[in-house]
Amino acid sequence: MGPLIPNGIIGGGWDFVIAILLGVAFGFILEASGFSSSRNITGVFYGYNFVVLRVFFTALIVAMVGLMYFDYFGWLDLSKIFILPTYVTPMIFGGVVMGLGFILGGFCPGTSFTAIAIGKLDALLFTIGLYIGIFIFSLGYPLIEGFYNSGNLGNVTLTDVTGIPAAWFALVFTVVALAAFWGTMIIEKRVRKNMKEYKF
Incomplete structure (x- = not known):
């Protein structure tokens, strides 16, 4: 059955409508989870509040598990789900920069x-500051383009890289996650x- 647009069940013009609805729902969940508080977000780095870890692990x-069951029952064709390409080195660097931003600014x-x-x-x-950073990055992109596109592994998943079957990976x-909660x-x-x- 799904995904709906690639399979022609609904028209491509609905993608922006769905994106807006999902964005509103995502924002509502973030606020309901306490993510609008910089103290809750930075708390994970200082050890007094791990709500960020619990919410994201749960999600x-x-x-x-939901995608695996949808695929099992034929409700969703996982082969048609778009997977962002993996650029190892730049993504690790970006993760470090974003982590520092989390600590210093209290937000993502x-x-x-x-x-x-x-x-x-x-x-x-x-x-x-985020938009200023984006502007500076866009100006400096020609200088770092080689690094930005380095370490390309293509559209891979963790199961592709590790060779672990999806069901076992989900179980582990x-x-x-449960051990992390505890x-x-x-x-x-x-x-x-x-x-x-x-x-x-």
């Missing part, structure tokens, strides 16, 4: 817009206890 597991691009929607000035300043990932709960309790003792 990954639900999406992963998505959560900054969610925070702006509820009137947070720190998110507005962060987003202004779920177990790791471990982060212990860390949170200890860090928050120390914060109360030292009145941070």
Whole structure:
């Protein structure tokens, strides 16, 4: 059956409508999960709040297992799902830069817009900096184009790279996520206890 547009079930003109609806839903979920708060986001780096890890791990597991079941029952053709190409070195570098941005600014691009929607000035300043960064990157792109396109592995998935069957990978990932939930709960309790003792 799915995906709907590539299989001609609905017209291509619906892609922007679906994108807007999904964007609104995503923003609502981010706000409901507390992601409009920079303290909640940076808390994962300082050990007192792991809501970011729990929400994203949960989303990954639900999406992963859901896609596998949809494929199993023939409701979705996974071969027609677009997968972004993997550029190893630039993606690792980008992850480091984004991580630093998380720590320093307290937001990522998505959560900054969610925070702006509820009137947070720190998110507005962060987003202004985001656009300045995009402008600087666009000007300097010719100088880093070679690095930007290096390490191209093509449209691969983790199961392609590791050779682990998708079902087993999903099982291992779920177990790791549950262990992470348990471990982060212990860390949170200890860090928050120390914060109360030292009145941070």
